[in-house]
Amino acid sequence: MTNADLEKIVETSDQWILERTGIRERRICDDSITCADMATEAARNAMAMANCAPEDVDMVIDATVTADYTLPSNGCLIQEKLGLVNAVGFDVVAACSGFINGLTISRGFIESGMYKKIVVVGSEKLSAFTNWNDRSTCVLFGDAAGAVVVEPSTNGSGILSTFMKSDGRMREWLWSKVGGTKHPHTPDFAWDGTDKIYMSGSDVFKVAVKEMGRACLKAIADAGVKPEDVSLVVPHQANMRIIESLIKRLNISPDKVMINIEKYGNTSSASVPLALDEANRSGRIKPGDLVLMVAFGGGMIWGSALVRW
Numbered sequence: 271m272t273n274a275d276l277e278k279i280v281e282t283s284d285q286w287i288l289e290r291t292g293i294r295e296r297r298i299c300d301d302s303i304t305c306a307d308m309a310t311e312a313a314r315n316a317m318a319m320a321n322c323a324p325e326d327v328d329m330v331i332d333a334t335v336t337a338d339y340t341l342p343s344n345g346c347l348i349q350e351k352l353g354l355v356n357a358v359g360f361d362v363v364a365a366c367s368g369f370i371n372g373l374t375i376s377r378g379f380i381e382s383g384m385y386k387k388i389v390v391v392g393s394e395k396l397s398a399f400t401n402w403n404d405r406s407t408c409v410l411f412g413d414a415a416g417a418v419v420v421e422p423s424t425n426g427s428g429i430l431s432t433f434m435k436s437d438g439r440m441r442e443w444l445w446s447k448v449g450g451t452k453h454p455h456t457p458d459f460a461w462d463g464t465d466k467i468y469m470s471g472s473d474v475f476k477v478a479v480k481e482m483g484r485a486c487l488k489a490i491a492d493a494g495v496k497p498e499d500v501s502l503v504v505p506h507q508a509n510m511r512i513i514e515s516l517i518k519r520l521n522i523s524p525d526k527v528m529i530n531i532e533k534y535g536n537t538s539s540a541s542v543p544l545a546l547d548e549a550n551r552s553g554r555i556k557p558g559d560l561v562l563m564v565a566f567g568g569g570m571i572w573g574s575a576l577v578r579w
């Protein structure tokens with residue numbers, strides 16, 4: 271869906287969207303494709319890349335706020351679709367930060383020796399959760415999924431540090447009020463968009479810029495490296511201007527930052543693994559590189575992970 275397509279739906283313009291967000295187009299999956307379908311494809315591709323047999327997977331975590339069902343989890347659906355007969359599947363609900371949270375959980379289980387192979391997915395069908403009458407949000411989001419396989423390493427590669435934080439006092443800046451058990455859909459529900467994504471963009475913007483910068487520095491410090499040692503930053507793709515502020519705060523060269531927001535928009539928990547995969551496939555990441563991932567989302571919740579590739 272291009273910005274021109276959106277001009278036909280709400281009062282907006284390609285120029286406004288591009289200048290304020292950096293987004294030109296986003297992917298919207300059709301009604302026959304579910305969030306778990308996309309998650310399954312991503313997990314399948316990651317497992318193929320990692321030479322990982324279905325029966326060897328111990329755990330599959332799907333980070334998503336747009337799961338197919340409230341019950342069961344996408345994790346169980348992915349498990350069934352891929353025949354991960356020895357695995358446990360579950361979801362992590364942490365909005366745009368979810369992939370970092372999933373990665374951090376996997377790190378704990380792998381480092382403790384409890385599990386050997388964990389598939390971490392970020393998947394979102396945000397189009398189903400978007401208020402298509404609200405121009406301040408509907409131009410931002412897209413559908414996507416990405417995945418990685420996490421396993422023990424012996425050559426110094428792997429996850430060096432992770433950081434997670436949240437602050438529930440800011441929960442109403444980015445939320446979906448109706449549809450949970452506190453405010454369930456009632457028979458006379460007005461279908462006024464309160465069960466879709468609401469965002470106070472400028473509030474979110476300010477705190478995202480500050481906390482993503484801090485999260486990056488924390489992961490770098492905890493790993494005992496310097497900002498200039500980082501080979502590539504893979505930030506959550508929420509807004510080009512947020513990424514530009516991050517570049518300034520970290521004082522790093524823009525060519526050390528992976529940016530693909532132009533093509534996909536904000537895909538929430540899928541955004542970091544999607545960008546990571548594109549960076550990897552295009553040869554931007556080499557063995558031994560330090561890759562810093564950082565994300566921020568509704569909760570508010572944020573986090574970072576530093577990986578030696």
Ligand code: ACO
Pocket residue numbers: 281282283286287290291365366367405406407409444470471472473474475478508509512536538566567568
């Ligand atoms: N087209 C044209 N005009 C628009 C549109 C649009 N699509 N949307 C809003 N406007 C108008 C507003 O009505 C307002 O008009 P007014 O001045 O007459 O009142 C004007 O543009 C400015 O609106 P702002 O909201 O102040 O615009 P801003 O520059 O803040 O950009 C944006 C909005 C893009 C949403 C920005 O605030 C942002 O990116 N925020 C952070 C988003 C984010 O990081 N989210 C975190 C993760 S998302 C997740 O967890 C799912």
